[in-house]
Amino acid sequence: MRLPRAVIGSPFHLLLLVSSFALAGYAGVRLLEDDWFGVALWFVGSAVLHDLVLLPLYGTADQVLLRGCEAAGRRTWVSYVRVPAALSLLLLLVWFPLISGRVADRYTSATGLSADGFAARWLLITALLFGGSAAVFVLRRRRASKERT
Structure with a gap:
């Protein structure tokens, strides 16, 4: 019986892996x-917070979307809602303190920039994500209907 070989990769791959661990270690020490x-x-x-609150919330929302x-009879449509919603919620999660305005004073004192407009920009990005997804959906539906005829 032959033992499986360890997959190490090329020397370049190994160098990148060691470098990324070194950089992560340095960042961890500084942090x-x-x-x-x-x-x-x-x-x-x-x-x-993620495991006990957010995961059940977006898991339930995804199941409701999937069942709907x-x-x-349109299960293939789920991805056209799921992808922009996930990206929009990720942006909301990352930028929530500035979108909600809770740290506007700290942001202004640390950067010298105004914290106004983060909510409007997030809403604009969300609209663009859903609009782009709708455009891709329409284009694919048209292409599929042309291929059938």
């Missing part, structure tokens, strides 16, 4: 040197 307890608390809190499309 933890000032307020290690606050950073650790933030990591644990965000993991708990299945009931209409």
Whole structure:
């Protein structure tokens, strides 16, 4: 019986892997040197918030969307809603403090820039994502109908 070979990859791949671990280690050391307890608390809190609150919420929303499309006999339409919604929610999650305006003063004092307009920009990006998805949907439906005839 032959043992499986370890997949290491090319020397270039190995160099990139070691370099990325070195960079991540350096970033971790720099991040933890000032307020290690606050950073650790933030990591644990965000993991708990994601696993106990956000995951059930977007899992349930996805199931509702999937069942609604299945009931209409249009299961293939799910991705045209799922992808822009996921990207929009990810942007909301990342930029929520500035979108909500809760840290506008801190942002202005740290950067010298105004924190106004983040909510409007997020809404514009969300509209563009859904609009682009709708355009792709319409183009693919037209192409499919032309191929049938």
